[in-house]
Amino acid sequence: MITAQELRTFLNWPAQKGKQVLSVYLNMEPDWDKSAERKFETVFKTLMQKVRKEVPAKDRAALEEDFKSAxxxxxxxxxxxxALVLFADASEGYCWNREMRVHLPNRAEWCEKPFILPLLEAAAENKRYGVVLVNKAQARLFTYFLGEVEEEIDALAGSEVQSKKSPGRDSLRSQFKMERTADMHVQWHLKHVAELLGKIARLKKFDSLVLGGTREAADRFERLLPAALRGKVAGRLALPVHAPEKDVEAALNKLESETKKRSDETLVHQLTQETDPMDSHRLLGVEATLNSLRSAQIRTLVYSDRFGASGRRCGQCGMFAAPEGRICQKCGAQTEALSQVLEGLARRVALRGGRIEAVHAEAAKCLEEAGGIAAILKEKP
Ligand SMILES: [Zn+2]
Structure with missing residues (x-):
């Protein structure tokens, strides 16, 4: 897990001339069951070989120190x-690491700032969910973020009122009375859970809400929610109130990837169709996106997860340029080749409060036909 504060520190990282940071992402999934094999060590060494080849001879010594530290x-x-994320700069005695509960592909980079594109993508893709599993008498409340489930409130023992048939002459009437009492208890219980959820929502600010437990209780609970929370209900989980936490986590992983797939497809469809209502405030393709003088106004940067084009950047004003743009369109200075152009652009977008969306699978293929990258601008010109 990484906090917004940590992400901000990496975003504001001051680049110093001649100083480089080694960034390593190691996927740990193959090692879950066979930790004795320590496959990630081999992966690490392979990644280091690859980085070594890309670094000019004069920088090798500094790179080797960072390797050793990592x-x-x-x-x-x-x-x-x-996944394991590690940033190392031996010249500063700096070595930061973090375990992540989300899938991150293996990758290593050696550049002037920590390479945070995978972290930005993970944070953008993983929305914060509120989860309520509820039945007539009990409820559990969770939040879910970056692949991790956190139980907020454990099984609330509600008032367990059973409408047993009571003996005696007035049995029918008293049964009716008890059922009515039981129903009132259910209503109190659900209202109480809604209040607790409201409190958690104020603290955790989740993007979406999913409900599970028994269908009847979940439906009734949903109707009791204030409009703002009801509007966030994104789906149902077919899970009982006492589902183990790992089942809740697995169900949310699945729901999240399905939701992401649908939203990727909608987004790319909107961006690439010819008669698009957003036409005047979208940029489509490498040229249009990198050369745009309006990169500061990007609200959403969208790219295929395989996008690998290089680009250029102006040494004077920091403006990005497509691979052919040797002269800066903004200030006329010479531009320099930049291998991590996507990282640079994504950092800029994130710093200005914009979103980044790496699209996958079919949506990625579709976007690649239009250049693999696009942007939606904040305002019409
Ligand atoms: Zn410039």
Whole structure:
């Protein structure tokens, strides 16, 4: 898990001339069951070989120091999450690491700032969910973010009122009375859960809400919610109130990837269709997106998860340019080749409060036909 504060620190990282940071992403999933094999150590060494080849001879010594610093950690590491992230700059005695519960592909980069594109993508893709599992007498409340479920409130023991048939002459009447009492208890219980959810919502600010438990109780609970929360209900989980936490996590993982797939397809469809109502405030393709003088106004940067084009950047004003743009369109200065152009652009968008969306699978293929990258601008010109 990474906090918004940490992400901000990496976004505001001051680049210093001649200083480089080694960034390593190691996927830990193959090691879940066979930790003795420590496959990630081999992956780490392979990644280091690749980085070595890309670095000019004069920088090798500094790079080797960063390797050593990272290796000291990796060689002793006991996998616990689904991915390990590590940033090392030995010249500063800096070595930061974090376990993540989301899938992150293997990758290593050596550049002037920590390479955070995968972290930005993970944070953008993983919305915060509120989860309520509820039946007539009990409820559990969770929040879910970055692949991790956190139980907020454990099984509330509501008033367990059973409408047993009572003996005696007035049995019918008293049964009716008890059922009515039982129903009132259910109503109190659901209202109480809605209040608790409201409190958690104020603290955790989740984007979506999913409900589970028994269908009847969940439906009734949904109707009791204030409009603002009801509007966030994104779906149902077919899980009982006492479902183990790992089942809740698995169900949310699935729901999240399905939701993401649908929204990717809608987004790319909107961006690429010819008669688009957003036409005047969209940029489509490498040229249009990188050369735009309006990159500061990007609200959403959208790209295929395989996008790998390089680009250029103006040394004077920091403006990005497509691979052919040797002269800065803004200030006329010479531009320099930049291999991590996507990282640079994504950082800029994130710093200005914009969103980044890496699209996958079919949506990615579709966007690639239009250049693999696009942007939606904040306002019409
Ligand atoms: Zn310039």
């Amino acid at each position: 290796w000291r950690f990796v060689s002793k590491y006991e996998p616990a999450g689904r």
